Amino acid sequence: MKKIGVTGQNGFVGRHLYNTLGLFPEEFERIDFKKEYFEDQNQLDQFVKQCDVIVHLAAMNRHESEQFIYETNVGLAKKLADSLTRTASKAHVMISSSTQEERDNLYGKSKKEGRETLANWAEENGGKITGLIIPNVFGAFGKPFYNSFIATFCHQLTHGETPTIATDGEVKLIYVQELVDTIIYEIREGNSKPEFLIEPTATKKVSEVLALLNDYKTKYFDGGEIPEINDTFEHNLFNTYRSYIDYKTHYPVKFTQHTDPRGVFVEVIRLGIGGQCSFSTTVPGITRGNHYHTRKIERFAVIKGKALIQLRKIDTEEVLDFYLDGKEPSYVDMPIWYTHNIKNIGEEELYTIFWINEAFDPENSDTYFLEV
Structure with a gap:
């Protein structure tokens, strides 16, 4: 078993x-790191x-003083x-x-x-080194106005703000x-690989990314529709977008x-994508x-009975409780890296429809059990 420590964990x-x-857990043991260790x-x-x-990974990306960024990163x-x-x-x-090593700025130099x-x-001590030269990284839970323009756009589009494009250049990206x-x-x-260039998995213009995110806002955030997803990049971008939704206010x-006289008709899900x-x-x-996923998109829809749906981001203690009642059918979508469950809290059978974007594969289930 390898013992792994991550600065900036x-x-x-x-x-x-x-x-x-x-x-x-049978392959790696994680050694916890705290940023205070650099001062002791x-x-x-x-x-x-x-x-x-x-x-x-510990580093500073943005600060009003480029010199401070330089001194901090080199110092660490x-x-x-x-x-x-x-x-x-x-x-x-x-x-x-970073691929910004090639640019004439203090961040790249640092x-x-x-x-x-x-x-x-x-080289001097016979050690092993891998120098990861990384393109622009995006993904769930990135800090807006800090980690990437995608984080900023996602935050703005889920919080009633309108993104603007400063420079519509092509950006090399990796999820x-x-x-x-x-x-x-x-x-x-x-x-050992002292200079290991990690290839981007997508190259997109800023305007292309914003167009997709605007589509997700219109179809998914405003309309509840799972949008068309054409490739791995769009799947990853959609999961990134979903992570910025304020679940406390948006769901259920x-x-x-x-x-009509025959009864009630409810459309449960409209899809631009397949699934189960x-x-x-x-x-x-x-x-x-009581499990979580790292890539799957999932919807729980309560049609009859009373349910409590609970979500908890796996590295936090806060539990989000959502109460659903079949008298007013409703749904909650499951974000990635949130363990979740559903409990029948009523006195009759609970009827639930589950949709997930991929059929279950026991060899690659992307299902990790953890109590909420």
């Missing part, structure tokens, strides 16, 4: 990497001593290199750099110098889970009921679910 990429490593040599050395692999890399030297560490060190600092440590999968692959391989969404639709009955007091 609570940041955008760090949190995704930390959580994904947790899906392989003893704590930093103790962390370094425990690790077989250190993924150095130097502190880590000094600790590796003091402890005579033989860890495989991986550092995130990333390049940080990578070279750790590469020099590896955060694709990046994490690459990092884990390199951890398993264990080879009530269906439109069409009533299921029906269940649940007896009073029983709970289904």
